[in-house]
Amino acid sequence: MSAKQAKQPSFPQRDDNGRIVLLTQLLGFIAMSVALGVVMLAVIDGLLALLGFTEFGKDISGWICGVLAVFVFVDEFRAYKGQSVRYWLAPVAGLLALAFGIVISAVLPTGWLPLFTGAIGVAAAMLAYGALWFVGTRLTGADIS
Numbered sequence: 001m002s003a004k005q006a007k008q009p010s011f012p013q014r015d016d017n018g019r020i021v022l023l024t025q026l027l028g029f030i031a032m033s034v035a036l037g038v039v040m041l042a043v044i045d046g047l048l049a050l051l052g053f054t055e056f057g058k059d060i061s062g063w064i065c066g067v068l069a070v071f072v073f074v075d076e077f078r079a080y081k082g083q084s085v086r087y088w089l090a091p092v093a094g095l096l097a098l099a100f101g102i103v104i105s106a107v108l109p110t111g112w113l114p115l116f117t118g119a120i121g122v123a124a125a126m127l128a129y130g131a132l133w134f135v136g137t138r139l140t141g142a143d144i145s
Contacts, residue, residue: 018079023134026076030069030130034123037065045115062118069126076133085140093132101125 012025020026041064042057049056073090080086105121 057113
């Protein structure tokens with residue numbers, strides 16, 4: 001591998017342990033993952049609606065859009081190998097973020113399609129989890145190797 005290939009920037013930037021370095025990049029990556037999930041789910045649901053199997057947006061939950069973002073968190077969790085803080089921080093941040101996402105979904109108008117209310121709820125939950133995880137690992141000193 002040449003020096004030019006080794007210097008290529010990556011997104012998100014990671015340290016030597018594989019941890020995402022900047023909160024803005026973590027949240028941006030999460031937002032892109034959820035947005036990609038929304039697009040993929042809308043395309044699949046749209047195709048099923050065109051084939052007459054379902055009504056668009058009514059028979060599918062937008063919470064599925066968060067699956068790609070979960071992979072980001074699993075990768076972050078594994079990057080903190082050897083840090084015991086990850087075992088209590090992940091479930092605490094997860095419960096708080098899930099509650100936040102449910103509240104956001106609950107206050108949206110009832111006439112909106114479940115695809116979109118769920119997508120907004122999961123986006124709020126994933127972004128909240130990302131912020132809680134990032135700040136929590138920094139405040140507890142787990143980011144120091």
